[in-house]
Amino acid sequence: MKLAIAILLVLAGVAGYYVLGSRAAWLRWLAVTGGIVLALIVLAWSKYGRDFRQFVADSRVELRKIVWPNRQETGMTTLVVFVFLIIAGVFFWGLDLALAWATRALTGQGG
Numbered sequence: 001m002k003l004a005i006a007i008l009l010v011l012a013g014v015a016g017y018y019v020l021g022s023r024a025a026w027l028r029w030l031a032v033t034g035g036i037v038l039a040l041i042v043l044a045w046s047k048y049g050r051d052f053r054q055f056v057a058d059s060r061v062e063l064r065k066i067v068w069p070n071r072q073e074t075g076m077t078t079l080v081v082f083v084f085l086i087i088a089g090v091f092f093w094g095l096d097l098a099l100a101w102a103t104r105a106l107t108g109q110g111g
Contacts, residue, residue: 002043002045002048003043003048006040006042006043006046007039009035009039009042010035011035013032013033013035013038014032014035016028016032017032019031
């Protein structure tokens with residue numbers, strides 16, 4: 001029920017934007033913002049809001065369990081990635097040259 005009320009509040013804010021079409025732009029946007037803020041407040045007190053707060057709390061607990069790499073491990077991993085990128089780049093460059101040569105040889109076309 002609270003989810004439906006939150007959706008209706010957002011829709012009321014959007015409808016207010018169009019109803020206040022001849023008014024100042026800030027007033028129209030205030031209606032939209034007010035509808036969204038009220039919907040978020042209603043949603044925060046619903047089952048979905050409680051589930052979201054529990055998800056955030058569980059995520060924070062999991063973040064505390066992470067073992068972050070030290071500076072040396074980060075540097076070595078970065079080096080491995082760059083070396084692999086260079087190798088892959090050279091490989092695909094060579095493959096492109098070979099395929100372009102094969103295309104020219106077979107069809108007589110291509111640059």
